[in-house]
Amino acid sequence: xxxxxxxxxxxxxxxxxxxxxxxxxxKKILSSKVLIIGTGGLGSPAAMYLAAAGVGHIxxxxxxxxxxxxxQRQIIHQTCDVGRAKIESGRETINALNPDVQVHTYDEQVxxxxxxxxIGDLDYDFIIDGTDNFPAKFLINDAxxxxxxxxxxxxxxxxxxQTITYVPGESPCYRCVFNEPPPKDAVPTCxxxxxxxxxxxxxxxxxxxxxxxxxxxxxxxxxxYLLTYDALTMxxxxxxxxxxxxxxxxxxxxxxxxxxxxxxxxxxxxR
Amino acid sequence: xxxKVNGENLNLEKSLNIAELLMAVKAAQPEYVxxxxxxxxxxxxxxxxxxxxxxxxxxxxYFMGGGQRD
Amino acid sequence: MNADEFLxxxxxxxxxxxxxxKVVLEDLDDxxxxxxxxxxxxxxxxxxRSLKDDGHKILELANNDDGTFTILVEKGGLT
Numbered sequence: 332x333x334x335x336x337x338x339x340x341x342x343x344x345x346x347x348x349x350x351x352x353x354x355x356x357x358k359k360i361l362s363s364k365v366l367i368i369g370t371g372g373l374g375s376p377a378a379m380y381l382a383a384a385g386v387g388h389i390x391x392x393x394x395x396x397x398x399x400x401x402x403q404r405q406i407i408h409q410t411c412d413v414g415r416a417k418i419e420s421g422r423e424t425i426n427a428l429n430p431d432v433q434v435h436t437y438d439e440q441v442x443x444x445x446x447x448x449x450i451g452d453l454d455y456d457f458i459i460d461g462t463d464n465f466p467a468k469f470l471i472n473d474a475x476x477x478x479x480x481x482x483x484x485x486x487x488x489x490x491x492x493q494t495i496t497y498v499p500g501e502s503p504c505y506r507c508v509f510n511e512p513p514p515k516d517a518v519p520t521c522x523x524x525x526x527x528x529x530x531x532x533x534x535x536x537x538x539x540x541x542x543x544x545x546x547x548x549x550x551x552x553x554x555x556y557l558l559t560y561d562a563l564t565m566x567x568x569x570x571x572x573x574x575x576x577x578x579x580x581x582x583x584x585x586x587x588x589x590x591x592x593x594x595x596x597x598x599x600x601x602r
Numbered sequence: 603x604x605x606k607v608n609g610e611n612l613n614l615e616k617s618l619n620i621a622e623l624l625m626a627v628k629a630a631q632p633e634y635v636x637x638x639x640x641x642x643x644x645x646x647x648x649x650x651x652x653x654x655x656x657x658x659x660x661x662x663x664y665f666m667g668g669g670q671r672d
Numbered sequence: 673m674n675a676d677e678f679l680x681x682x683x684x685x686x687x688x689x690x691x692x693x694k695v696v697l698e699d700l701d702d703x704x705x706x707x708x709x710x711x712x713x714x715x716x717x718x719x720x721r722s723l724k725d726d727g728h729k730i731l732e733l734a735n736n737d738d739g740t741f742t743i744l745v746e747k748g749g750l751t
Contacts, residue, residue: 335695344691350726354695465667486666493666508643508663513634518665557663568609570661575643 333358343385351549363546366390366455368441368471370421372531373485374461375407380539382425382432388453389425392437393417404528441467443590446474457542458482465512466593472505473590476580481545483538488526490562492534495553496541502554507575512593603656620649629662636663673744675707676700682711682740689715690722702748709740716741727751
């Protein structure tokens with residue numbers, strides 16, 4: 332097991348003194364591996380706070396490049412990064428923030444063909460869904476259910492956000508609540524409807540909080556709860572959601588036993 | 603009767619079924635909303651058949667995908 | 673009384689005094705004794721209370737009359 336150097340005791344002092352953390356908890360965090368799929372509005376703050384906390388291995392999955400319109404909320408990237416691969420920009424920010432963290436980058440879009448390999452690459456302990464489209468969200472859910480991996484799902488739009496945590500065998504999955512992906516363009520995206528940048532900050536940081544609590548084994552996770560946030564009314568609601576017996580992947584008679592891509596990836600000119 | 607929808611009280615003159623309730627509250631994209639009645643999921647096919655009663659608690663859960671992928 | 677472990681934290685300031693002590697105590701077994709040398713001022717004012725809050729028992733506290741104090745702590749002595 333790791334021995335904490337003096338500099339690490341100093342760096343992490345503010346969380347080591349917490350009774351739920353201590354040196355033991357800090358060592359758990361330093362040994363942990365978290366995969367963040369999507370380094371955008373949600374993935375940015377999640378990655379930064381996990382790096383700050385000392386998560387030893389952070390995987391970043393993103394095939395996109397930084398666009399000027401990203402900078403309003405994707406705070407892991409800066410103006411000088413416009414045009415660069417997001418995973419490179421993300422890696423640099425994390426390295427500068429905390430050299431204790433090893434960043435593993437995956438210059439890909441998650442698909443049914445590659446997601447098991449990506450998750451299995453380091454056998455990640457916890458996965459954060461920071462993606463921005465429903466096919467990916469359902470794919471991540473399905474992969475985590477089939478591979479028995481805990482993960483945090485989240486989404487943001489306008490002045491709202493929501494998140495739910497899945498722990499294998501203990502809680503409903505995303506599909507229990509939202510049975511299948513909506514048709515393409517049926518639900519507005521941030522590009523169409525807009526999003527206040529901070530929404531990613533609040534919800535993405537909650538996702539990182541869930542990851543840390545899982546790693547430390549403390550507190551109550553959002554398993555079986557959909558947390559919704561309305562920034563205009565400043566209301567958080569924790570809605571109890573049951574396991575769905577009819578869920579197609581984790582229900583009593585699952586019909587989904589393999590991973591599927593729900594639509595062809597769109598031709599992305601930015602690439 | 604008084605029911606709760608997403609945590610807020612709603613007065614109803616008469617009982618409505620779920621499909622009617624979604625219209626009454628002007629739910630966005632009712633065809634993609636997940637509905638819970640007193641904590642249990644209601645199947646979409648049952649929306650016209652399930653009626654609310656006094657004191658019922660309904661949750662309308664919406665897709666939220668974020669993002670900018672077109 | 674013989675201590676099982678000794679830690680000098682006169683070279684650091686709060687909260688590092690508590691951090692270093694906490695981490696050393698984690699590696700001891702319940703009932704084992706840690707001898708601490710710490711500075712007058714913030715450390716002696718804060719540390720005993722923090723240790724008690726964590727469930728450890730202060731067995732002895734002595735002023736060394738050189739600007740430092742010595743504390744004997746029993747791990748988990750209060751739990």
